[in-house]
Amino acid sequence: MTLTPGESVTVEATDALCQKGWTAAELLSSPDRLTTPLLYGRPATWAQALDHVAARLEEVRAAHGPDGVAVFGGGGLTNEKAYQLGKFARVALGTSQIDYNGRFCMSSAAAASIRAFGADRGMPFPVTDLAEADVVLVAGGNPAETMPPLVRQFAAPALIVIDPRRTATARLAALHLQPTPGTDLALALGLLHLAIAEDAVDTAYIGRRTTGFDAVRTSVSSWWPERVERLTGVPVAAMRQAVQMLKNADKAVVLTGRGAEQHAKGTDTVTAFINLALAFGLPGTPGSGYGCVTGQGNGQGGREHGQKADQLPGYRKIDDPAARAHVASVWGVDPDSLPGPGRSAYELLDALGTEEGPKAMLLFGSNPVVSAPASARVTERLKALDLLVVVDFVPSETARIAHVVLPSTQWAEENGTMTNLEGRVQLRRQAIDPPEGVKTDLEIIQELARRLGHDWPAEPREVFDELRLASQGGTADYAGITYERDGVFWPCPAPDHPGTPRMFLDRFHTPDGLARFVPVEHRAADEEADVDYPVYFTTGRVLAHYQSGAQTRRIAPLVEASPEPYVELHPDLAEQLAIAAGDLVRVSSRRGTVEGVARISDAIRSDTVFMPFHWEGANRLTNPALDPTSRMPEFKVCAVKLEKVA
Template identity: 65%
Template sequence: MNSAGAVTPTHCPYCALQCGMGLTPVAGGGVEVVERADFPVNRGALCGKGRTAPAVLASGVRLDSPLVREGGVLVPASWESALDRIAGALGGIRTARGADAVGVFGGGGLTNEKAYALGKFARVVLGTSQIDYNGRFCMSSAAAAGTRAFGLDRGLPFPLEDVPRTGCLILVGSNLAETMPPALRYLTELRANGGTLVVIDPRRTRTAEQADLHLAPRPGTDLALALGLLHLVVAEGRTDEAYIRERTVGWAQARAAAMEYWPEYVERITGVPVPRLREAARMFCAPEAAMVLTARGPEQQSKGTDTVGAWINLCLATGRAGRPLSGYGCLTGQGNGQGGREHGQKADQLPGYRKLDDPAARRHVAGVWGVDPDSLPGPGRSAYELLDALGTDLRALLLMGSNPVVSAPRAAHVEERIRSLEFLAVCDVVLSETAALADVVLPVTQWAEESGTTTSLEGRVLLRRRAVAPPRGVRSDLEVLHGLAARLGVGKGFPVDPEEVFEELRRASAGGAADYSGITYRRLAEEGGVFWPCPASEAGGEGGEGGGVPHPGTPRLFLDRFATVDGRARFVAVSHRAGAEEPDAEYPVLLTTGRVVAQYQSGAQTRRVPELNAAAPGPFVELHPRLAARVGVAEGEPVAVVSRRGRAVAPARITSAIRPDTVFMPFHWPGEGRANTLTNPALDPTSGMPEFKACAVRVEGA
């Protein structure tokens, strides 16, 4: 923590761009944000959320004392009594009903140290298999598809600095102008350098307005669109046959599947005219290098893994993967969505991106933890399945850094399941809608009040530094886990110093796919970030200490070989299939959801910032003028959107920038405008991703 007037270099607490910023103390307490131009990703630029992030540190906005439920009301309590109550409840339910009666739900905003400690706590202290996190709702489909094709998942296998230097970028289901505003300059620079931009989105967003070509498919048809483009690439002789022979397997089957999607058929499915399909294929294949980046649009579907797989197939067929300035990547959403799953929050993974059902992985991690490998539970439920089971065989839940009452699909049902629990404990910085239902709420430190690491969408491991002391009544999540572990009979193995936790994480990740063993806090401070994998040097100590040469990190993956056994990428034959819910006479319209620039995720923090609320004060329903006329609603009037799961009401926002058969709602708000009251929890069979991006609804006057 720096002295008064000094600037602490750190990173924004919000999205996975992890923009660099500086924090400096202000008179009377607290900090203010100053520009940090030396960090290459944002070069000092920040969106409104980043600039106003210190507002959530203020007294009266954040929690500053533990709360326990007495007589149905949350009242202040001491830390010792609150921890005693949590440990007693978790331990008692575990003893009475078994370890899997207790669940853990984490968050993609937790630092690597917290995510690692939380996964260890679930498996070593509680002995439960029932752990997952809200990052399952972020990029799990892209992770599954990337692992299937390349043998390894890292959001971007290349740094963002490569994007402006490629020849063509296809951006699928991403509205960077609102979700990651400082990244929009990469698209501007791309076009200034002579490259072309294709944006695929059912809405003409601010990002789509920057495009050379905008394709607006029906929600849920991105898979057919990708197959149609691959069909055209084959039919027009644009495949890279030498690359396919030398660096891939499975092409014959993938090609045969794509040839069933001739342009006119794809137009009928997607609504995208054939000439525009041909233009997109031509633009992608014309330059020497090209990229495809996906985000939640194609991923948050019940066929999201196959949809991303189809876009990867397009890259592989044209030789646009594992080559300079070319490749497929996923734009991770949450601040530490990448690192959060690499190190143990995900139901089927151990630290280092090791698989929980791999005996060698279990032996390695158990050795670091000092436990018997056989004592580690097996894989548990994915995120929505875990939430859906609350109150049945799963009786208690410890939740950190998530607000599923607003963010989960079929949110009214999830809220009902949470209310049915015997016991709920929540660790958060504010009294979120989920925390308000808890039996115990613990106030925990925020980004500016603690040190720790995050891993950005580039796979760049970064160090956030403590700039200010937390309020007296607030403790860190690591202190919470330490206190609970001790009360539950595990007195060692849960340190409160984040650097000490990271040192153990390094050992646990060593040799794994996400190898951090060559990364130290010292390196991160000196170098400003290190790309994983970064193994310990062989010639000396870890991270190059003790005389060895440190591994430089890996900004660009797959240039020599893919992370598969034979070094070749895998084509996977995929076919389009209808969404879990298609429009019908009762529900004739499709709903898709997303974000607005001034709010973030469930809004638990950003809705407490006056400047952001002034810019985005509440939910709305975006609909086409033809649909508005048919419903009989005018601009600003309340409109109801009804699905098979519930009803949401918000003011109408009428625009020709959306398809006439589609409505859009942002998902940041609770109450009657809660978009996730409507969304469908139908799951991708591979990734466990719910189908947030397409469900059948009807629209009517409120």
């Protein structure tokens, strides 16, 4: 495969920003930039705003107990912020009600990796291994738009892409499998059935490095290719071609993205692809492996160090007595005082303002009015709070309904570490001075903690050094990483340890060192298309509007980004509904209605429509049904109906 200028538009679009000579200051400048705290919509001093927030938090805790207050974080926060926010929730507030938007990103892949390998690092090998592979299979990912620099690693291998849409990534593929939304799990089972039937599996590896294969072989025996084709719409010949490509590869990688993970059966779907990778002998083999493509700037560190409801720093489980004892010793508190686990992200948002739920929330680095599933319902829950405090640098849709808004610095205006998708911890150095009047998130946490009786540092290096102690001995061990040792892979247990670029080479992180095959069964999506709602709906990201998009609209013209919401539909469906390109289309699900401009494209299945989620509206339609293991909502498939707006 060769990346030509015509095919590599997303990589070129990213480069265009540099070619224009734009500086970080220009990229961050915005007429909407917040530089003054807002107290019920009016400018206030920092002392007024912080005093008010601290007093109201104390009142809510006194009236409703510690769990009357909730904290919601973001996967884009630095490691230092994620760590300090988790500590603030559990020590200063004493609440178990903390989670973060990364729950909406890769929690299913994490759960599947932990039960197969005993640990999860997203991509447990360097991204440069992708360029050395002969074949890379990407299930439900579109890195050409969501992570353009990664696509440079796809220049050498043959690419297999599984996606209902012919995305920018699928256009680069040697083979594109286009299943009905919600049937990825059945397709993975069918591919493994074919691999076993055609004697393509690595029996020596299976016997030496895994356990449980016999049960999985029995479980996939009924998923013969013709059955899978009827269910998924993927031709048998295409499935056989995929299996042969993997069989003939000396080195191969299987990757899952949010398209495979954001389902109410996401953990089982990812497990099925891990089973496929294990059958071919890929995980823990140099140059090969399984990994997931994370979706946010610090999707790794954001969850490793305490933002998730069930985790403590170092990727420790909060219900593990030894984990509680270690972290409590670093924090100087009684292990029994650490609360949790609490509600997962959507369950937490859905409980806000209810009789049994939190009455106040602090929100850092997230915009759930746009990004949460069933977002209209979530918006109403946020509005029901007695106190909503949002920390942001622009007036996001969530900030606009907050009681208190605190202006914060952004990525180029502060120091801190990030952990990228391959587990490499990188120091992000301050490049420009922040506007006068704003504080870092760490300073905001410090000021609130001080008002609640705690004296904590706000200097990133000091916080990171404490994080190193808290993570020591955990799965995500950062003890040997310092600001001077930039670019080290975790785990790194000591200053003289080189770090771990490739995990699982000698053994997996299980008691016996063996990877686990886990039998899983396909089941229908929580909501199938029917007579009333006859079309499948799916959503995702597009280039430039990476999250909620408000900050990136200035640069949208450089990358030909849409200035408005749109609905992508197939020409056959458009003809059936008498919709032409440019028409305004109303899309309705059982949870709400949204409008967008029609885009007619044969890149999508005729039974499916797509909308980007960056504008307020698309996630009103999505289904909040939760994966029983990961608590991941079913973002990627629901049933809708369409009509042209007169």
